[in-house]
Amino acid sequence: xxxxxxxxxxxxxxxxxxxxxxxxxxxxxxxxxxxxxxxxxxxxxxxxxxxxxxxxxxxxxxxxxxxxxxxxxxxxxxxxxxxxxxxxxxxxxxxxxxxxxxxxxxxxxxxxxxxxxxxxxxxx
Numbered sequence: 148x149x150x151x152x153x154x155x156x157x158x159x160x161x162x163x164x165x166x167x168x169x170x171x172x173x174x175x176x177x178x179x180x181x182x183x184x185x186x187x188x189x190x191x192x193x194x195x196x197x198x199x200x201x202x203x204x205x206x207x208x209x210x211x212x213x214x215x216x217x218x219x220x221x222x223x224x225x226x227x228x229x230x231x232x233x234x235x236x237x238x239x240x241x242x243x244x245x246x247x248x249x250x251x252x253x254x255x256x257x258x259x260x261x262x263x264x265x266x267x268x269x270x271x
Contacts, residue, residue, distance in 0.1 A: 149243025151175035151189050151197075153218035154211050162217055169193035175220055176207055177244060184210040189244050197241060204244045219262045226253040 153162045153173050165172050172195040176185035187204040189197045222242045230252035239248045240257045249255055 148224070149222040149245060151177050151220045151243055152185055152213075152216045153220070154185060154215040155217045156209075156211050156215050165190075165193045169195070173218075174207075176211060177204070178213075179204070182210075183213055185213070185216075186210045187244070197243075199239060199241055199246055202241070202244060202246045217264050217267055219264065220259065221262065222257065222259045224255060224257050226255045229253075 153175055155161060156163050162173050164170060165174055172190065172193060174188050175190060175197065176188045178185055179187045186207055188207055189201055189204045191201045191205045220243075224240050224242050224247060226249070231254055232252070234252055234254065236249050236251060236253060236255050238255065239246050240255065242257065
């Protein structure tokens with residue numbers, strides 16, 4: 148399981164996106180060192196797809212406080228309860244900023260989704 152977070156650092160009510168030439172692509176970030184700030188983003192080549200070439204992510208230009216989070220992206224890699232005889236899963240899965248290659252006899256399924264935090268950041 149992995150999590151990444153979209154944020155509104157400038158307080159304009161919209162999720163922050165990459166600067167030109169990737170305008171409009173949401174920045175998905177995470178806290179790589181457990182210091183309670185977002186410090187790395189997952190889409191290194193800023194093409195809107197988090198794939199194997201983005202493993203580990205890249206540094207954000209500035210750290211972002213957790214109070215700026217407005218959406219959460221979740222990845223869940225599930226496997227069958229029991230191994231499947233004669234089957235080997237050598238697929239590489241992108242789970243957030245990590246690459247996972249099970250190389251075992253279980254079938255796997257990667258699910259990902261996004262949760263919008265609608266009431267966060269609203270003024271009273």
